[in-house]
Amino acid sequence: MKSPSQPRDRGIPEATVARLPLYLRALHGMAERGIATVSSEDLAVAAGVNSAKLRKDLSHLGSYGTRGVGYDVEYLVYQISRELGLTQDWAVAIVGVGNLGRALANYGGFVSRGFRVAALVDADPEVVGDTIAGLNVEHIDELEAVIGRRGVSIVVLATPAAAAQAVCDRVIAAGVTSILNFAPVVLSVPDSVDVRKVDLSIELQILAFHEQRKAGGPLMAMDGQ
Amino acid sequence: MKSPSQPRDRGIPEATVARLPLYLRALHGMAERGIATVSSEDLAVAAGVNSAKLRKDLSHLGSYGTRGVGYDVEYLVYQISRELGLTQDWAVAIVGVGNLGRALANYGGFVSRGFRVAALVDADPEVVGDTIAGLNVEHIDELEAVIGRRGVSIVVLATPAAAAQAVCDRVIAAGVTSILNFAPVVLSVPDSVDVRKVDLSIELQILAFHEQRKAGGPLMAMDGQ
């Protein structure tokens, strides 16, 4: 007899992991509206995916649905949260308090569940000492100390491109293994470190590509050589 | 006899399109450092990808390399720019001038090549009329007029989640078919419209998942049921 409703396979596909937060958000919305139970079809629509994909994704976590009924919203929220590691809270440090860093520090929604901005760090003496979003901006010289003291495990890089790699090296040396990088550079890191990149410029360029296609159409003659 | 060095196949894989901006950035850096020619191996390292993948990607644009030598940096910059549609310039409107919108408006690097922030729009009478990054903030009532007048073809949504879908519907009705969405909602749009999403919260959750894995390790016993 195999134990039921237990995470079966600890190897969850990357594509699935990337969608779990989407499901979670949709489920939170439903919970707030007092919906107790949801079918894969409805949840899929709310998350903007195909229902078969949703079911397969959820099946990687375990068998949490009831055939003929659907999924219990509260229970599924809990299971996904646990799988994503949101039942604990994560101390995040933002390095680089320019326009973007400031926006991130103030962006409440982003720190909604499970995450807490625990430190702001910058190199500019002009901003060090300022209070932003209720936090004191500390000097970059204190980087390692701050990471240790506050138990930071995720670092958000919002520095200029030129500074990113150096800061990255230092936070890794300080023991951080998860980095969210906003600087437009390819960071070089050991395999044991996870880097995710958010690059506004790249997103725009991808849009431009498709926009050009649409505009030019199949008969765009103006590009003869 | 097939015409040489001509874009052969107009169907470039999506995964390739997403990497072209990366190559372009690396190439710009090289051009600035006066490098005239680069091998697929060197460019691949600079862009952080596998060299075979890079060659396959470039081969989708045409045969722009020289065997035994490599690629001409300037020429490749031009070809990729043209393919991405960066030889024309795109008027971008930012809707929602909160912390994030402001940061985007000021973020010079993001508007570097091919893109120009042509308008800022917000609903809050408090900020309408302000000048940010040299631009006057216009009222949301003017949205359609502004889009038409300035020839905006790409819209960046930096509104609160609750407002995003409504604004999205309006810009689409005004003829926009490319949207970069920062609001944490799944936008529903016709197939003819391209939406790219940047979601800080989701990125953090993905990092947390992997971080938890590392921390817990293969023998994490504390989760017995």
Place this chain on the structure above:
DNA sequence: CCGACTTTGTGCATCGGTTCACAAAGGGAT
């Protein structure tokens, strides 16, 4: 002019992810 060397471009095997379609499982009505 030739031969050795470098580097591209690509055929092919492989892999991960998506989608379809359906059998298995459970709920509710009679």
Place this chain on the structure above:
DNA sequence: ATCCCTTTGTGAACCGATGCACAAAGTCGG
């Protein structure tokens, strides 16, 4: 208690992307 209806969970086919490995193509030195 039985049957029908709904919805899950998944086997299997399919599709796109990746990476290897090598032949073709071109350069450069002698």
